[in-house]
Amino acid sequence: EVQLVESGGGLVQPGGSLRLSCAASGFTFSTYGMNWVRQAPGKGLEWISYISSSSSTIYYADSVKGRFTISRDNAKNSLYLQMNSLRDEDTAVYYCARGRGLGATPCGYWGQGTLVTVSS
Amino acid sequence: DIQVTQSPSTLSASVGDRVTITCRASQSISSWLAWFQQKPGKAPKLLIYKASSLESGVPSRFSGSGSGTEFTLTISSLQPDDFATYYCQQYNSYPWTFGQGTKVEIK
Numbered sequence: 001e002v003q004l005v006e007s008g009g010g011l012v013q014p015g016g017s018l019r020l021s022c023a024a025s026g027f028t029f030s031t032y033g034m035n036w037v038r039q040a041p042g043k044g045l046e047w048i049s050y051i052s053s054s055s056s057t058i059y060y061a062d063s064v065k066g067r068f069t070i071s072r073d074n075a076k077n078s079l080y081l082q083m084n085s086l087r088d089e090d091t092a093v094y095y096c097a098r099g100r101g102l103g104a105t106p107c108g109y110w111g112q113g114t115l116v117t118v119s120s
Numbered sequence: 121d122i123q124v125t126q127s128p129s130t131l132s133a134s135v136g137d138r139v140t141i142t143c144r145a146s147q148s149i150s151s152w153l154a155w156f157q158q159k160p161g162k163a164p165k166l167l168i169y170k171a172s173s174l175e176s177g178v179p180s181r182f183s184g185s186g187s188g189t190e191f192t193l194t195i196s197s198l199q200p201d202d203f204a205t206y207y208c209q210q211y212n213s214y215p216w217t218f219g220q221g222t223k224v225e226i227k
Contacts, residue, residue, distance in 0.1 A: 035216075044207065044218055044219075044220050044221045045156070045158075045164060045207055045209075045218045047215060047216040047217065047218065050214065059215065060215070062121070095163055095164075097163075100166060100169060100175065105169070106169050106209060106211050107154075107164070107166065108166045108169075108175065110164060110165075111163065112163060
């Protein structure tokens with residue numbers, strides 16, 4: 001069974017940093033592209049980043065480009081999101097999600113999400 | 121970036137109703153469109169991919185159609201478990217973008 005478990009969320013001040021982790025199990029992590037998607041309280045879904053299976057291809061939404069860094073460790077079956085220069089508008093539930101198939105496919109598997117609150 | 125516009129934003133319907141949600145892309149995305157269902161406090165669930173392909177385990181009352189710039193999600197006979205928010209998403213090109221969502225409420 002595919003499982004994705006996010007951790008690392010919490011309360012952080014504006015301008016601060018936070019690192020999210022996503023532990024994957026139940027599939028061969030090293031063969032799948034992975035994504036981060038977020039959802040601000042009461043708002044819609046926002047895709048924010050993609051990393052290919054080998055980390056050779058990375059994309060970001062404009063809203064986080066230059067501030068967030070996606071990475072992965074295939075030996076540890078883990079996905080990461082380093083978030084710097086955090087702003088109030090980054091407050092959201094952050095989901096780790098796997099493509100339904102190989103390559104850049106829509107997110108067929110999601111974690112439960114981790115809440116990041118940016119506030120002074 | 122490709123903009124995705126969903127309508128309506130809210131839909132009131134009764135059990136047994138046929139429901140249709142529309143998604144329009146700002147440029148052609150071929151058939152690279154997915155539909156998701158989300159319930160409060162839960163992660164989204166993939167329903168449809170490649171515009172009309174039903175994800176495994178999803179009831180057949182859900183169907184998708186369209187290509188190019190106009191797409192629809194249809195629920196043929198609304199069930200109590202279907203009251204939720206629905207999102208479309210284009211994955212033709214990065215950055216991937218979601219529609220604003222359609223909340224299906226009980227009439």
